[in-house]
Amino acid sequence: MKKLFVLLNVVMLSACTSSVHMSQVDVGNNAYNENDIGKIIEIEKSQKNILGFVYNTNYVDQAYKNLLRQCPNGTSMINVEYLTNHGFLSWTDKIRIKAICR
């Protein structure tokens, strides 16, 4: 019974931990920033790693291309977050971009 309780706790504690490596906010040239803040666009791309074997190595490039497509005139503010979701002998790297288009 005690071992079952410990095992249950281990299973619960091992459920989807994460690590945020970086979250940075940057603002463009204020001369171009109009006062009305428009819609925030969100882009998320990821890369699956299984025991160090990696799929989709160009996920950051994909996110960047997606950003350029959604904001053809550039951005007035941008937030880039880089994080990892941990798993059983594997993990998923993610890049999350939030931006306000000009």
Next chain:
Amino acid sequence: MPIKMKSILGLSFLLVGGCSQLHHVHIGDIDQSQGSLTPFTITVNELGFDAAKAAEIGAGAAKSASTSEDLELVAFILAISNFGPKTGNPVYNDAYADEVLSEVIKACPSKKMTGLTSIREATNVGPVSGEVVRIKGFCINLI
């Protein structure tokens, strides 16, 4: 008596050992030409907990050999179940820093800002920590 002394010493080490750690910093452009500047700070944080490290500490402190072995096994299972690169201790919520952009926008009524500094840091107390994202900057008060 010696056990009590050990407990006090252990607790003191934990409390005194709490320290801040900088992981990443980014400083943006500073523009002082458009008006006076008012500083602002946005901080979001989440509880970080390294369960594998906690189990290892427990294994080291366990009185019986069988308990120690069980805890070592638990630490191993936790370590392989939470595999991957880590900055600070793992957290159980990967969205805690999602709202920083909207918080930064809310901080400046003029909606014009400069000198944004993004900091990723942590305050560690053994296997427990506060994982922090802090954004500092200046609102431009238009002339």
